[in-house]
Amino acid sequence: MTDFIAIDGPAGSGKSSVSKAVARKLGFGYLDTGSAYRALAWHVLDRGADTADADAVLAAVAEFPVRLGLDPDDRTVTVGEVDVTDAIREPSVSGAVSGVARVPEVREQVNTLFRSLVAEAPYPAVVVEGRDITTVVAPDAPVRILLTAAPEVRAARRAGELAGENAEAVAAALHKRDASDSAVVDFLNAADGVEVVDSTELDFTQTIDAVLAVIERIRGVHHG
Ligand SMILES: Nc1ncnc2c1ncn2[C@@H]1O[C@H](COP(=O)(O)OP(=O)(O)O)[C@@H](O)[C@H]1O
Ligand SMILES: Nc1ccn([C@@H]2O[C@H](COP(=O)(O)OP(=O)(O)O)[C@@H](O)[C@H]2O)c(=O)n1
16 A cells, blocks of 8 residues: 655645655655646636636536646646646746635545555555645644644745746735635645644755654654
């Protein structure tokens, strides 16, 4: 059985970059669950529909040929024949994604996909990051981490990535998305047994080391 290393947290807390680095370091797979929600939002928009329309979202998810890899060095995402890797990071998709994430049938369908990708993974473990991995997708995972950082620090990191975008607009969009998303699943408070890593005062390398320390401690305890 492939182990889940479950990591949740709000936007810009470092989930993707830190999880990827940890997976590389340990020779594990990496699954960015947010990219599935983003790809579905892209798919809804591509069909000329609105993600606020739950019926349109359900129609789109019924025909949603998404492909996600587990290689931490290849973040390619495709929908059918279309490579959407870059398009799903566009502000238009970020602004629309919470609409698809709030539809329960969508969550069930993508969760089934995530569990089967991990079950069939050619890795001893997969670092799976998102919002509800520690609580819904893999509540029994041996390692469960909530990665947090102060809101202004998260907004500044995301604005730094989106060069050319207005920093205040990026911050406002990020906080609005967190508010919508946290009404669906709680990723601001750690569930019982979930370890908190707060990266507010840590640089990137220190954050990776903090996550590795949690994994090594828990897996060390489990496997002697
Ligand atoms: N501890 C940290 N210190 C400084 N920058 C960081 C830290 N962790 C992540 N970053 C940077 O912040 C940005 C957002 O991180 P990302 O991994 O995309 O977050 P998330 O997946 O949670 O939205 C990236 O540019 C990343 O390199
Ligand atoms: N497990 C997950 C992962 C993402 N999502 C949704 O997908 C969106 C994009 O997730 P993401 O992880 O790519 O976002 P960032 O934190 O990278 O900005 C979130 O804003 C949520 O709406 C979710 O609902 N559950």
